[in-house]
Amino acid sequence: MIQLTNVSKIYPNGARALVDVNLKIGKGNFVFLVGPSGAGKSTLIKLLYREETPTRGQVQINSKNLVRMKDREVPYLRRNIGVIFQDFKLLPNKTVFENVGFALEVIGVAKREVRNRTLATLELVGLKAKETAYPHELSGGEQQRVCVARAVINNPALLVADEPTGNLDPDTAWDIMELLYDINKRGTTIVMATHARAIVNKMQKRVIAIENGRVARDEEKGGYGYDA
Amino acid sequence: MKKKGDMATMLNSSGYIFRETINSMKRNPWLSLASVVTVMVSLVILGYSIFFLANAANMAKSFESELEIGAFVQIEYTPEEVQDLKSQIEQMPGVESVTLVTKEQALEDFGKTLGGSQGNIVSDVGGTNPFPDKLTVKATDPQNVKALASSLESNPGLYKVRYGQDFVDQLLKFTQWLRWIGFGVVAAFGVAAVVLISINVKMNVFSRRREIQIMKLVGASNSFIRWPFLIEGLALGLVGGTFAAVIVGLGYNWITVYVQSTLTFLPVVQNEVLFRQVSMGLLLGGMVMGALGSLFSLQKFLRA
Structure with missing residues (x-):
């Protein structure tokens, strides 16, 4: 489903974020990206939803070439990719319902359908009771659930997450991981960059370690692998 | 993959776009006012x-x-030669009548226009009557005036022939000049209006940057993100254009009435079609300025 071929990314300031990366991620996989800060995990994530394009090499998702893709095609790619961030990126002046429905509203879905699908998705993430609350009235875990709901409401084939549990306490982090586990079980491919050792070790999923912009390790059912 | 269902998308989105347009105009009321006023001016x-x-x-x-x-x-x-000339011209084709204004008469008329002068006008103007005899030739058909005038010019008995053309030439020179000045002033204000609208739109883009970031993330198309801003620019321009059309319309009407009652000899254009064309043109001009302003500020961002 995802294929990176000889991908290098050098930022305009000369920083070499990725060097000659080759990767294949199959449909329905759950993949952890681990490695030290600044190793290139976030850059890799950004390549997947085409926030960045590689300096060299090819990125393909579902046999679509993201490098050759025209800018005006990008929105249609993103409708099939959900993105979750460490800092949630919720709109403070919109309610939970509005924040989640926003993802459908701005791609022109009819009002009634927005309503139905938003309620269904809020049910999925366990936030139906909070639909009229504003982000600042929610706990961190709840805010991240809203973010997950917004990312999956369009039934994306791929969900990418950049340290989604980075701002959460361990118990809450586990709640989010259970949610992602469920979403993965429904067939969504998940690529998640993380520093959460306990989670990676316990989940026993594929682990790709990035160091200095290169793939240092790639194991099925791997562990976090770095000492504390 | 992208044309499919665009109409339905637009329909579903129109409420959103309308709300956002109103919100952005409320966000910077003074800048909006300034934009509208410059467009209007x-x-x-x-x-x-x-x-x-x-x-x-x-x-x-x-x-x-x-x-x-x-x-x-x-x-x-x-005087005899003048009489001969007069009857000669009367015989010319296209001539309806010829009236003679003698030099004495001309002098007398001149004296009257001076008003105050009492004694001998001839001595006042230097001992000799400076005025020539003048024949006022009336043509049968306005179409013939120019041809008639030029054939009179070749008559050795006449040293100068005057008709509307003289005035027309001067008038045209003046309008040419005015056209350039007008063009310059309109262009200067037009540029100012476009710049102000563009600043206006840019500020709204900035204040909504988080929202735009998320819209891009969840796959809103660029045109969807642009529409509220584009419409905002169009609306500012259109409001300015509407005020301008009303001011020009009412003002011109007033001037027309005034001129017709005081300077009755001046022909004033009262053309319904022109009136409507100018009004529509002003509205359209306002919208074009608005659209340009928006496009300038949206050009740089929203690339991807």
């Missing part, structure tokens, strides 16, 4: 310039078609 000047030029052209035309030609007789001609 530039278009008011444009509107009046158009009407002025239309009137100048109309005036030129009506003076061109004046039936009277003033023909000045060589100064050394005796």
Whole structure:
């Protein structure tokens, strides 16, 4: 489903974020990206939803070439990719319902359908009771659930997450991981960059370690692998 | 993959776009006002310039078609020779009538216009009567005036032939000049209006940058993100254009009535079609300025 071929990314300031990366991620996989800060995990994530394009090499998702893709095609790619961030990126002046429905509203879905699908998705993430609350009235875990709901409401084939549990306490982090586990079980491919050792070790999923912009390790059912 | 269902998308989105447009205009009311006023000023000047030029052209035309030609007789001609010349011209084709204004009469008229002068006007103006005899030639058909005037010019008994053309030439020179000045002023205000609208839109883009970031993330198309801003620019321009059309329309109406009651000899253009065309043009001009302003500020962002 995802294929990176000889991908290098050098930022305009000369920083070499990725060097000659080759990767294949199959449909329905759950993949952890681990490695030290600044190793290139976030850059890799950004390549997947085409926030960045590689300096060299090819990125393909579902046999679509993201490098050759025209800018005006990008929105249609993103409708099939959900993105979750460490800092949630919720709109403070919109309610939970509005924040989640926003993802459908701005791609022109009819009002009634927005309503139905938003309620269904809020049910999925366990936030139906909070639909009229504003982000600042929610706990961190709840805010991240809203973010997950917004990312999956369009039934994306791929969900990418950049340290989604980075701002959460361990118990809450586990709640989010259970949610992602469920979403993965429904067939969504998940690529998640993380520093959460306990989670990676316990989940026993594929682990790709990035160091200095290169793939240092790639194991099925791997562990976090770095000492504390 | 992208054209499919665009109509439905637009329909579903129209409420959102409308709300956002109103919100953005409320966000910077003073800047919005400034944008509207500059659009208005530039278009008011444009509107009046158009009407002025239309009137100048109309005036030129009506003076061109004046039936009277003033023909000045060589100064050394005796009264008999003048009479001969007069009857000679009367015989010319296309001539309806010829009236003689003698030099004595001209002097007397001149004296009257001076008013105060009592004694001998001839001595006042230097001992000799400076005026020539003048034949006022009336043509049968306005179409013939020009041809008639040029054939009179070749008559050795006349040293100068005057008709509407003289005035028309001067008028055209003036309108040419005015056209450039008007163009310059309208262009300057137009640029200012576009810049102000563009700043306006840019500020709204900035205050909504988080929202835009998320819209891009969840796959809103660029056109969807742009529409509220584009419409905001269009709306600012259209409001300015509407005010301009009203001001130009009412103002011109008032001027027309005033001129017709005081300077009755001046022909004033009262053309419904022109009126409507100018009004529509001003509205359209406002929208074009608005659209340009928006496009300039949206050009850089929203690339991907």
